Amino acid sequence: MVQVLTDLDLLISKSYICSDGGWLMDVFHVKDRLGCKITDERLIRYIQQSIGESKMGSREDRDGPCIGRDVRPWHVLTNHTALEMTTADRPGLMSEISAVLAETGCHISAAVAWTHNARAACILYVDDHSTDPSQLPHLLSQLENVLDAHHCSGGSRSVRLSEAGSGQTHTERRLHQLLAGDSHYEQCCSAPDSGNNGDDDGRCYRKRSCTSETYIKIENCEERGYSIVTIRSGDRPKLLFDTICALTDMHYVVFHASISSHDSKSFQEYYIRHKDGWTLNSEIERHRLTQCLIAATERRISHGLRLDVCTQNRLGLLSDITRVFRENGLSITMAEIGTRGDRAVGTFYLKDSSGQTVKPETLESLRKEIIGGTVLVVHNKSSGRLSQTTSSSGGKPGFSLGGLIWAQVEKFSSHYFRPIKY
Template sequence: MEDEFSKLIRRMNPPRVVIDNDICEHATVILVDGVNGHGLLLEIIQVLNYLDLLITKAYISSDGGYLMDVFYVTETDGKKITDKGTINYLQSTLETKASFVNSMRSSVGVTPSKEHTSIELTGADRPGLLSEVSAVLTDLSCNVVNAVLWTHNARAAAVLHVTDQSSGYAIEDPERLSKMKELICNVLRGSNDFRTPHMSISSNEMMHRERRLHQMLFADRDFERPESPNHKSSRRPLVTVMDCSDRDYTAVTIRYPDRPKLMFDIVCSLTDMQYEVYHGTVITCSTEAYQEYYIKHIDGFPISSEAERQRVIVCLEAAIERRASEC
């Protein structure tokens, strides 16, 4: 009944998407307002990332069950969006996303496919890991169509798309898939790794790969830094988490050198940790990005303990650092 009532509310309050090239001299302004839902902000940002648009500024507001989000975006060359096809795609896709909050396994630009088999794996990182996995797949007469691998804090996660060498399509033979899983898990199993490696195989991909990699490394607890005196990292993100008792929120601020998809990585982590963003501001300049979010847990309460505060800090740091290893 609650689900049907939510659908009724959305039908009575259709979303509004405005794309304007006149308001700002340097960027295209995109305004989205409508009924809010958990994960909707992430879905909207993911549409922008799918088109390789850069978010230079953003203002987020979603109190009272409704959202009004404003994004200042440019093409990768720093210019406004002028292509009518791109503008029409943005208009229709954002309206669809704002009308129906999809399940957390769905994503823009991703559809179920029988053209390839999707392999997801996590385990201990080491030199040559991807080569060893590829060698196993070659021995099993599989072609690697594409692969994305992230490594962070001595952990590795990868999503690979493979096809049968003879047919060129997805691999569906249960015995062959079972053998593939057994051999790759043996490769993933490190001699000093106390964590069990994980692998799943599917011919029915249903999630954007970068979103999935974030989830896989988060589940693998890559935010736990190795206790090694030789472990060094590049410039750490400056993440602060503060009480905002007068407004009953938790304030999260991030400072980090600006790069594409930074906002996506942060909002993805907050969403997967079951937090809602009620207000937010994103400002970028030539050297640094500043992002500020006012959040609550989906149960409606702000962060209530020092342990939870520290967990949010280390998880956001990990989400920002992961992309540096993308290949």
């Protein structure tokens, strides 16, 4: 249910969950991404139908036009072959991977990449019509060579091909699974606090990052037979979705929950049991759950300069753009790329090779070198302003989706652009 609401880009400011004794009652306080009440009857009917069918276990993929908009983010696909990779993160990794795909004639329809704790996971969706099935073993071998080229001893790396189909796991949930399976979460929290705020039957964990502090407490409610997980952290987009993914993939069942957000802070409390009916009775299990929950809340936190790109789609486009980033000494900390028709739209979060903020002169170099006809929108957090550049090397472009996007940005930015909380 949370996935349905998240894919529709809806704001969940508060939620109450109760599913016990064979009955279910979940309450979501929802607004649209501009913070307004939902009034579109088509959207309301779609939510009712989709959530109802998902609870019945028979929900099938639906096309966006039935509600006059795209249902999923552009980088979430189920009708394309997916290449899944995990490896140690390093500068230029996405550039090398996309270059291999371009050289073998594979057209990338969408891609998403996350980095966390010096590890990287990416999913690239390949247009099946551009790929010769007989060449897939060679392609996988080439990608393995790329990952092995700078592979650190003692680490892990994987390349996997996932066939298209309605049973394909949701892209962002799959990224959580890939990084969790990579065991990168083991660095995600300190030892439990002593004293425990006066409680003797639970443990508190804190993890301070450059953005906020995450606080997690786990205790058992003996009289009800639940384990109670309390999470306090900074609020951000899709936080509820990420937490639910972590709990579900670790085979915990949520029986009751209360979620709220206020002043950029989030409070989540879950009453859970393992799917076999047991509570969290060992310190090892509590510590592992804490690590996984902190990792889940941090994976999507993007650091660095945000750069939105819109341009004409073509074979090798991702390879060319990421090559420009690499040649300017920039590393991708997070990326989401999708296509609609003949246009390609992507969002990149960038830092320099030393992990520092992108310098103005480097950004100016990007403006000059990026492909002609490309619309760039730079989100400058320090100034709170947006700036647009259209590359001039290809001449002045005519009407484009990128231009339409920018027109809407200018129209709404002064009134509506603010953090979207889930």
